[in-house]
Structure formats: C-alpha cells, structure tokens
Amino acid sequence: MLLHLFKNTHIAPLAACLALASPGAAEEIWISNEKDDTLSVIDVATLEVIRTIPTGERPRGITFSKDYSVLYICASDSDTVQVMDPETGEILHELPSGEDPEQFVLHPDDRHLYIANEDDAITTVVDTETRKVVAQIDVGIEPEGMAVSPDGAIAITTSETTNMAHWIDTETQELFANTLVDSRPRHAEFTAGGSELWVSAEIGGTISIFDVATQAEKGKIEFAIDGIHPDRVQPVGFEFTADEKTAFVALGPSNHIAAVNAETYEVEDYILVGRRVWHMDFNSDKSLLFTTNGVSGDVTVVDVANREPIKTIKVGRFPWGAALRP
Amino acid sequence: MGGVLPQTGRALLAALALAAPAAAEIPVPIHYLQLQVEAPPTLSNLDPAPEDLGIAGAEVGLKDNATTGRFMGHNYELTVTQVEPGGDILAAARAALAETTLIVLDAPAETQLQIADLPEAADALLFNASAPDRTLRDADCRGNVLHTAPSDAMRTDALAQFFVKKRWDDLALIAGTNPADISYAADLKASLTKFGLAINSEKTWAFDADMRRNAAQEVPLFTQDLDDHDVLLVADEIKDFARYILYNTWDPRPVAGSEGLTAVTWSPVVEQWGAAQLQSRFEKAADRGMAPKDYAAWAAVRSIGEAVTRTNSGDTATLKAYILGEDFELAGFKGRPMNFRPWNGQLRQPIPIVHPRALVAQAPLEGFLHQRTELDTLGLDQPESQCTAFAN
Structure with a gap:
C-alpha cells in the first residue's frame, strides 16, 4: 500500500516532464564533480541522477564533441x-x-581543443585526431575562461591573476590583442553572431562586453542583490538563451543567478539557487537551466520561461562543469 | 571554415604589432628591505623559520606582476636587502630609497617608523609586511606606510567572533612573558571586550622547565586551578610553550590563540577561493608552504602591480592615490576583494581561522555587520583610530 502510494506520487511529475521533453530523446546533463573525481549524469526527463562515472583527478571543464560521440574531461x-x-x-x-x-x-x-593550463600560464592547443599538441601560447597567470568565436577565427583565454582577456588568432596561434578586465576573470562567451565578447570578473563583480571587431569595451554589467554585500556577488559562468536575448549569470557565493537582458545589458531578475553557483547548461530546447552549486554539492534546475527554480538535485562533491548530451 | 580575421581586426593587429615595441617601457623597481631579528630562544626547535620568509612571497608576487607587465610594457624588478641584527638599517634604507620609492618593509615597528621618518622617504610608498603592532595603525601611523600585514587586533577580533558564534563564552587565558605575548594578550582581551566576552581566569607562563620532557606532569597541575572554561586561550606569539599545552590540560578543552586554533592572514591549509593556485605557485617557487609573512609581502607587491596595471603609470604618487582610492581592489584568494582603509592604510582582508590541518572558519563571520563593509569588524575601526596622517 505504502509502496503503491509512493509510486503514484513519483510517476505524476515524471509523466508531466516527459510530456514537455522532445519525444524519443533521452536527454542528459553531465556534471563534473571536482572533489569526488566523478561525473554525475542527470536524466532531463526525470531530473534524477541515473549514473555516476569515475574520472581522473579533479575533473572540471567538460565538453562533448559535436556529434556527442565522445566527452572531453x-x-x-x-x-x-x-x-x-x-x-x-x-x-x-x-x-x-x-x-x-x-x-x-x-x-x-570539432578537432582542436583550446585548453587553459591554470598552473602554467599557458594555453595549449591540442589536435584531438592526431592527439598532438599543435601550439602552446604564453598567456597571463592562471588562465581559466576559454571561448572561440562562431567562425573559429578567434580564441579567447582569460587569466585570473593577470586580469586580461587574451585574443588568439587561431590561424597563427598567436596573441593579437590583450585587453584588461576587472579582477579575476572566470568565463568568456561570444554572442550576437560573434560580434560581442562577454567576460565575467569574479572579484570585480562585473561582466565586461567587448566589440569583437575593435576589441574595445562597449559596456559593463554590474550586479546588486538586496541583503547581500556586493563583495559576495561574484559573477562566474554564464550562458545565453536560444534567442541570445537573455544571459543567465552564475553569481558564486551570493547563491543567485541573474537574468540579464543581452541587448540593454540590464539585470532583470535574480533567482535563488544552491550555494556557490559556478557553471550551467541548458537542456536542448533551452527550457530548463541546470546550475552547478559547488558548496552545497547539488544542481538547481531552473524553469527558464518562468525564471523559477523547480528542483534541486544532489550530485557529487563540488560540482563544477555542466554539459548537455541530447 | 574560419581562420580569417575580420578586416578591422587585422588592421588593429598590425597597429598593435607596430605600437608594442615603440611604446616606452615603464620601469617599476621594488625594494624588499629586511632587518633580521634575533629569534628569542624557544623550548622546541621543531620549526626553524625559513631563511626566505617574506622574501619568497615578494618574489612570487613579482612573477605575478611580471606576467601582466609583459603584455602591458611594465617592467618590474625586485631587489632584496637583508640587514643583520644590529646592522645599519637606516643606511640600507637610504640606499634603497635612492633607487626606488616603492619599498616593502620587513622589520620591527620602531625600525619602520625610523625609516618612514627619513627625509628621503617623504614621497615614498612603504608597505609594512611584518609588524602587527596596533600603534602603527593608530597614533603612530605614517602617511607613507601602508600595512599588508594584519594587526594583532584583526586576528584577535576574528577569534572573538568565532567564540561568539560558537557560544564559547567561558574563557581562560595563559599568557607568556615575551613583549609580543603581552601585546597579543592585551589585544585578545580588547577583542573579547569588543564582542561582549571576558576572560574569567588567567595565568602567566613564566617557567624555564623543558616541557618536551615533563609537559605531561606540569601542564595538568598548572591548568587545574583555572575556572570552568569552554576554551583555553594561549598568548605565546614567539611559539615557546603553548605547543605543549594541547592535550595536557586538566580539563579536556580546545586550545586557541597562538596555538591550536589560530587566526592568521594566510596558511597552507587555505584552499578555497582559488587559493589552491596561489599555494601551488608558491610551493613550486619556494619549496615550502606559504606563511603569513609571505602572504603580506605578496600582497604588497601585488598591490603595486595592480595599481601600475590600472593606471599605466610607474609614478609613486599616482600609484598611492590609486591604491587608497575607491577603484582599487586586490584579488587576494580569500573570497572577496581587498582594499586599503583610507584612514590608516591598513589592508582590509578576511582572516582565516585555522588549525594545522584545515580551515575552520573565515572572519568576518556571518552575522557580524558593519555599516561600511563587514571587513571593518576586524581591527581598528575609523572612530577608534587616532591616525591622522592620511587626512587631507
């Protein structure tokens, strides 16, 4: 009787979620757990962890190949x-x-990985087919954020202690510009068809927006949450919605993410998630957002349309990266 | 497939390539000036002080600066002068000031004041990376001295916040007799008063016995007549006796203060907030863990670097104005931006509360509020400080 009851309550939300998801696809969100040396695989339909997979030590960045046949860790x-x-x-x-x-x-x-070597102040370019290092580029101290323009012409490395975005010409594998940003840049993304570069600065508490053609700063986003000291509002990872009109920004130890209007650069909403929110990814129709919360060791699922958290999923210790596998 | 930059990008690339060598390099010479101090004799010789204590931190800070400098055309240099105990530190200071006005000081408070008061130092920017004395942030402050070392009061305030949070409000104290111990004990008591706590019983440690052999016999007796307490505080800043108190007390109680649970500006056990990266950079460079004085020296050199980067200037007055201004922030791997108190030149910074194996808490603790910044719940606050040297 008890078991039956449990089953019923369990099935109802499951069915509702399945109805939302695209038919036939078993979508998954893969999470790297920095201090457990594992990956947690979340089934998007049920919002449950369905697999836990061991990895090498301290897994952080994760990304799939374009055809999702392999995962790079x-x-x-x-x-x-x-x-x-x-x-x-x-x-x-x-x-x-x-x-x-x-x-x-x-x-x-789909062939070259641009890798930030945090302890070595180097960006390494690796050919995933020949499995050889193609180039190593000297950048600032503690390189971390990595981005590549949609046309593939420019790669970006941000360096945490040097406080710069380094612009790499992917043809020559050489730096062609270095632009200062605020303290401790963490993440970079191209948007607006590759015409804008966004760089988050964790300690500076800002996102700087650069015009890609000129590498000139064209805007800066600041964040303020009622009741939380500005020092604790620390932007890290961020992602854009499908229409690129909204950016969701993880704000670290403020335990919130921000929804930013990508055209006006205004912050529209703050959404409470888990502790020390770090990176994130969407499901494939970008209706759900999955944030990694390092300190609380969980993932918050956010309903993108309503901008509300709908579920917290326990994963491993210090979840870091998130990647969709459709 | 890509590989071709937009035309404007190419044009700029060419412009930069031309501009870079043409732009004059800005030299940024920094001097690290150390007056070596005779260490007082201690019961244990388990932990000799590293010979490059402080200096190694400045060197790692310099490397951090130089990497940024490479992209900016800023050329950092570090010169180290070590003066033996009793040596002519003022002559060394004059010689250093003839080369640069950016100086990191590793010397006792009275020596720092002598250097700061040299006519040659009038327009210099000196960083105190060693002296914890309250007076340097108070009536004896100098407008040309900033402090990256925390005051003892910042460290004892951190502990007091922790005791309040833990509701450990019955406190006993054993204090040593070295001037550093006496000064630390005074700061400890002031901090307890500040946060509404008090010491209920106190003893002075003035024995000359060798505790390595008989701590198990002496310490239980010595601590037997202390009033009931939740935690036993020790003031032993020269690291003489307190290591033998732990686990030898009459009542089983945690030990805090100079030994056991300590409040420090830095410790090798700090690993959050990106600290693991600084720790590994330091260990690679110095082949040992990063100590508090290393961190203070690192923070001094990095403060200079941050100001040079943001102002694109090597001019000391420009750097000082920027460092004391509102835009300055140093990413110090302690979870929040750090800057300087404009009224006494003290670096605002979180204070880790640690034991030798892990971080326990980090002050300011949640719930301790301040109208300006929670970091100002630690150490001398503006209304208390008698410092007027920074007033314009």
Missing part, C-alpha cells in the same frame, strides 16, 4: 584531458594537455 590534477565514451563511461584515451588543465573550448572544426 579536464582532469586537472591528473594533468590530462581524458576522452570518454559516454555510452560505456570508459576512458578511451588521454590527450596531452599541458599541466593542470582547468577549462577548454572545442573549436568549431
């Missing part, structure tokens, strides 16, 4: 990028990554 303390078969969870091979790879971005050619 920055195993920072193993000093390698692991290549995983997402079906089996097996590590197929490792890529030479330089020391302490923290975050990376896959070039639109």
Whole structure:
C-alpha cells in the first residue's frame, strides 16, 4: 500500500516532464564533480541522477564533441584531458594537455581543443585526431575562461591573476590583442553572431562586453542583490538563451543567478539557487537551466520561461562543469 | 571554415604589432628591505623559520606582476636587502630609497617608523609586511606606510567572533612573558571586550622547565586551578610553550590563540577561493608552504602591480592615490576583494581561522555587520583610530 502510494506520487511529475521533453530523446546533463573525481549524469526527463562515472583527478571543464560521440574531461590534477565514451563511461584515451588543465573550448572544426593550463600560464592547443599538441601560447597567470568565436577565427583565454582577456588568432596561434578586465576573470562567451565578447570578473563583480571587431569595451554589467554585500556577488559562468536575448549569470557565493537582458545589458531578475553557483547548461530546447552549486554539492534546475527554480538535485562533491548530451 | 580575421581586426593587429615595441617601457623597481631579528630562544626547535620568509612571497608576487607587465610594457624588478641584527638599517634604507620609492618593509615597528621618518622617504610608498603592532595603525601611523600585514587586533577580533558564534563564552587565558605575548594578550582581551566576552581566569607562563620532557606532569597541575572554561586561550606569539599545552590540560578543552586554533592572514591549509593556485605557485617557487609573512609581502607587491596595471603609470604618487582610492581592489584568494582603509592604510582582508590541518572558519563571520563593509569588524575601526596622517 505504502509502496503503491509512493509510486503514484513519483510517476505524476515524471509523466508531466516527459510530456514537455522532445519525444524519443533521452536527454542528459553531465556534471563534473571536482572533489569526488566523478561525473554525475542527470536524466532531463526525470531530473534524477541515473549514473555516476569515475574520472581522473579533479575533473572540471567538460565538453562533448559535436556529434556527442565522445566527452572531453579536464582532469586537472591528473594533468590530462581524458576522452570518454559516454555510452560505456570508459576512458578511451588521454590527450596531452599541458599541466593542470582547468577549462577548454572545442573549436568549431570539432578537432582542436583550446585548453587553459591554470598552473602554467599557458594555453595549449591540442589536435584531438592526431592527439598532438599543435601550439602552446604564453598567456597571463592562471588562465581559466576559454571561448572561440562562431567562425573559429578567434580564441579567447582569460587569466585570473593577470586580469586580461587574451585574443588568439587561431590561424597563427598567436596573441593579437590583450585587453584588461576587472579582477579575476572566470568565463568568456561570444554572442550576437560573434560580434560581442562577454567576460565575467569574479572579484570585480562585473561582466565586461567587448566589440569583437575593435576589441574595445562597449559596456559593463554590474550586479546588486538586496541583503547581500556586493563583495559576495561574484559573477562566474554564464550562458545565453536560444534567442541570445537573455544571459543567465552564475553569481558564486551570493547563491543567485541573474537574468540579464543581452541587448540593454540590464539585470532583470535574480533567482535563488544552491550555494556557490559556478557553471550551467541548458537542456536542448533551452527550457530548463541546470546550475552547478559547488558548496552545497547539488544542481538547481531552473524553469527558464518562468525564471523559477523547480528542483534541486544532489550530485557529487563540488560540482563544477555542466554539459548537455541530447 | 574560419581562420580569417575580420578586416578591422587585422588592421588593429598590425597597429598593435607596430605600437608594442615603440611604446616606452615603464620601469617599476621594488625594494624588499629586511632587518633580521634575533629569534628569542624557544623550548622546541621543531620549526626553524625559513631563511626566505617574506622574501619568497615578494618574489612570487613579482612573477605575478611580471606576467601582466609583459603584455602591458611594465617592467618590474625586485631587489632584496637583508640587514643583520644590529646592522645599519637606516643606511640600507637610504640606499634603497635612492633607487626606488616603492619599498616593502620587513622589520620591527620602531625600525619602520625610523625609516618612514627619513627625509628621503617623504614621497615614498612603504608597505609594512611584518609588524602587527596596533600603534602603527593608530597614533603612530605614517602617511607613507601602508600595512599588508594584519594587526594583532584583526586576528584577535576574528577569534572573538568565532567564540561568539560558537557560544564559547567561558574563557581562560595563559599568557607568556615575551613583549609580543603581552601585546597579543592585551589585544585578545580588547577583542573579547569588543564582542561582549571576558576572560574569567588567567595565568602567566613564566617557567624555564623543558616541557618536551615533563609537559605531561606540569601542564595538568598548572591548568587545574583555572575556572570552568569552554576554551583555553594561549598568548605565546614567539611559539615557546603553548605547543605543549594541547592535550595536557586538566580539563579536556580546545586550545586557541597562538596555538591550536589560530587566526592568521594566510596558511597552507587555505584552499578555497582559488587559493589552491596561489599555494601551488608558491610551493613550486619556494619549496615550502606559504606563511603569513609571505602572504603580506605578496600582497604588497601585488598591490603595486595592480595599481601600475590600472593606471599605466610607474609614478609613486599616482600609484598611492590609486591604491587608497575607491577603484582599487586586490584579488587576494580569500573570497572577496581587498582594499586599503583610507584612514590608516591598513589592508582590509578576511582572516582565516585555522588549525594545522584545515580551515575552520573565515572572519568576518556571518552575522557580524558593519555599516561600511563587514571587513571593518576586524581591527581598528575609523572612530577608534587616532591616525591622522592620511587626512587631507
């Protein structure tokens, strides 16, 4: 009787969620757990963790190949990028990554990984087919944020202690510009068809927006949450909605994410999530947003249309990165 | 497929390539001036002070600066002068001031005042990376000295907040007799008063016995007549006896203060807030853990670097104005931006509360509020400070 009751209450939301999801697709959100050396796989339909997969030491940045056949994992303390078969969870091979790879971005050619080597002040470019290092580029201290323009011409590394965005010409693999941002830049993304670059600064508490053509700063976003000291409002990861009209910004130890109007640069909403929110990703129709909350060790699921948190999912210790597998 | 930059990007690339070598390099010479101090004898010789204490922190700070400087055309240099105990520190200071007006001081408070008062230092920017004395942030402050080392009061305020939070309000104290111990005990008592606590019993440690052999016999007796307490405080800043108090007390109680649970500006156990990266950079460079004085020296050199980067200037007056201004912020790996108190030149900073194996808490603790910034719940606040040297 009890069991029956439990089943019923469990099935109802499950069915509702399934109805929302695209038919036939078993979408998943993959989460890297920095202090558990594992990945947690969340089923988007049920919003439950369905698999936990061991990785190398201190997994942080994760990204899928364009066809989702392999997952690349920055195993920072193993000093390698692991290549995983997402079906089996097996590590197929490792890529030479330089020391302490923290975050990376896959070039639109689906072949070259641009990797930030946090301890070495270097960006390493690796060819995932030949498994060889193509180039190593000297950048600032503690490189972290990585982005590549939609046309693939420009790669960006941000360096946390040097407080710069470094602009890399992907043809020559050389820096062609270095622009100052506020303290401790963490994350970078191109938007508006590749004409704008956004860079978050954790300690500065801002996002700087650059015109890509001129590398000139064209705007700056500041955040303020009632009842929380500005020092604790620390922007880190951010992602854009499908129409690129809204950016969701993780605000670290303020335990909120912001919804920012990407055209006016105004903050429209603050949404309460878990503790020390870090990175995020959407499901495939971008109706749900999954944030990694490092200190509380969970993932908050946000309803994008209503801008409301709808569920908290326990994952491993210090969840860091999130990646969609449709 | 990509690979071609937009035309405007290319044009700028060419312009930069031309501009970079043409732009004059800005030299930023920094001097680290240390007066070595005879360490008082202690019961244990387990932890000799590293010879490069402080200096290694300045060197890592310099490397951090230089990496940014490479992209900006700023050329940082660090010169280190170590003066032996009793040596002519003022002559060394004059020589350093002839080369640069950006100086990191690692010396006792009275020596720092002598240097700050040299006519040659009038327009200098000196950073106190070592002296914890209240008086340097108070009536004896100098307008040309900033403090990256925390005052003892900042550290004892941090502990007091922790005791309030834990409701450990019955407190006993054992204080040593070295001037540093006496001064620390005074700051500890002032902090307890500030946060509504008090010490209910107190003893002075003035024995000359060798505790390595008989701590198990002496300490239980010595602590037996203390009133009931939740935590036993120790004032032993020269690290003489307190290490032998732990686990030897009559009542089983935690020990805090100079030993056991300590409040420090930095410790190798700080790993959050990106600190792991600074720790590993330091360990690679110095082959040891990063100590509080290393951190203070690092913060001094990085403050200079941050100001040079943001102002694109090597002029000391410009740097000082920026560092004391509202726009300055130093990312110090302690979870929030740090800047300087404009009324006495003290670096505002969170204070980790640690034991030798882990971080326990970090002050300011949640719930301790301040109208300006919670960081000002630690140490001398503006209304208390007698410092007028920064008033314009």
